[in-house]
Amino acid sequence: MSDNNKSHISQNQKSWDERVHVHIHSDFYDVPSFLKGKSSLNPVEINLLDNIHGLSVLHLQCHFGQDTLSLARMGAKVTGVDFSSAAIQKARELNDICGLDASFIECDIFDLPQHLDQTYDLVFTSYGTIGWLPELTSWAKLIKKYLKPGGRFVFVEFHPVIYMMDDSFNHFTYSYFNKGKMLFTDHSSYDGSTLREPQEYTCWNHSLSDIFQNLLDVGMTINHFQEYDYSPYFCFPNMTEVEKGKFMFKGFEENLPVVMALSATSNI
Numbered sequence: 001m002s003d004n005n006k007s008h009i010s011q012n013q014k015s016w017d018e019r020v021h022v023h024i025h026s027d028f029y030d031v032p033s034f035l036k037g038k039s040s041l042n043p044v045e046i047n048l049l050d051n052i053h054g055l056s057v058l059h060l061q062c063h064f065g066q067d068t069l070s071l072a073r074m075g076a077k078v079t080g081v082d083f084s085s086a087a088i089q090k091a092r093e094l095n096d097i098c099g100l101d102a103s104f105i106e107c108d109i110f111d112l113p114q115h116l117d118q119t120y121d122l123v124f125t126s127y128g129t130i131g132w133l134p135e136l137t138s139w140a141k142l143i144k145k146y147l148k149p150g151g152r153f154v155f156v157e158f159h160p161v162i163y164m165m166d167d168s169f170n171h172f173t174y175s176y177f178n179k180g181k182m183l184f185t186d187h188s189s190y191d192g193s194t195l196r197e198p199q200e201y202t203c204w205n206h207s208l209s210d211i212f213q214n215l216l217d218v219g220m221t222i223n224h225f226q227e228y229d230y231s232p233y234f235c236f237p238n239m240t241e242v243e244k245g246k247f248m249f250k251g252f253e254e255n256l257p258v259v260m261a262l263s264a265t266s267n268i
Contacts, residue, residue, distance in 0.1 A: 005134045009083070022196070023189065028233075029066065035094070041067060041070045044228065052074050056122070057076040058146050059078055059125065060109050060143075062104070065087070065094055066094070067126065069102055073098075079104070081104070081107065083107060083109070109142060110139075110142065120148060121151050121152070126157065130211070132203060133204065135178075136211060141218055144266060155262045155264075156259065157259070157262075177205070177210075184201055219267045220264040227259070228257065229254050231246075236249070
């Protein structure tokens with residue numbers, strides 16, 4: 001990774017440390033209900049994961065661990081990874097409160113080989129993850145490295161088409177392809193919380209061909225791919241709830257892919 005990209009990753013890490021402090025108290029994440037047993041996972045990923053009881057799972061970019069712990073509640077032995085020290089601290093606290101046995105590693109995912117040396121039955125990552133990565137070649141290699149032969153990769157993410165839209169999500173502004181870094185400043189987070197101070201951060205868009213080809217290049221077989229015209233989260237401007245738990249962009253209802261879901265197998 002270039003020194004320039006490293007500085008952007010460091011900036012992003014600071015931004016996520018700040019977001020943890022507001023996310024943990026927001027209605028969006030609803031920690032009280034989670035602590036009472038509510039899963040943070042959505043039907044899209046639950047159906048794709050299927051039965052994971054007894055499996056070892058590596059969860060990349062886990063934020064403060066609600067999905068990691070939801071996977072543990074499904075009977076998996078889970079390791080969550082995130083570069084935010086604040087997020088990992090909260091994840092460990094929630095793990096202890098819930099009486100679960102998930103483990104957490106604080107590091108940038110590209111530095112993970114310095115901290116972890118084992119393979120898993122399943123690697124999982126979801127919703128708002130790859131946009132924080134400057135390139136996907138190293139990402140795909142990392143996934144391959146940590147999968148057992150025949151192991152699965154389950155990936156649910158916002159569709160790259162929506163990241164072409166302007167900051168108000170009313171029209172298209174940015175490139176579909178990765179043309180380099182995109183710089184932003186937020187005064188509030190996607191969960192509706194007001195940040196304690198404005199946060200600057202950097203994102204990169206990744207096309208479907210970028211995702212598919214990098215996975216294929218490392219020897220993954222793509223078994224499932226599906227696109228959805230809704231988000232399970234109200235996390236972008238200009239969204240409307242068309243039915244319970246399904247949000248679409250106003251003026252684009254049923255005409256845009258909003259979420260995509262992929263499952264791939266590591267070739268033996």
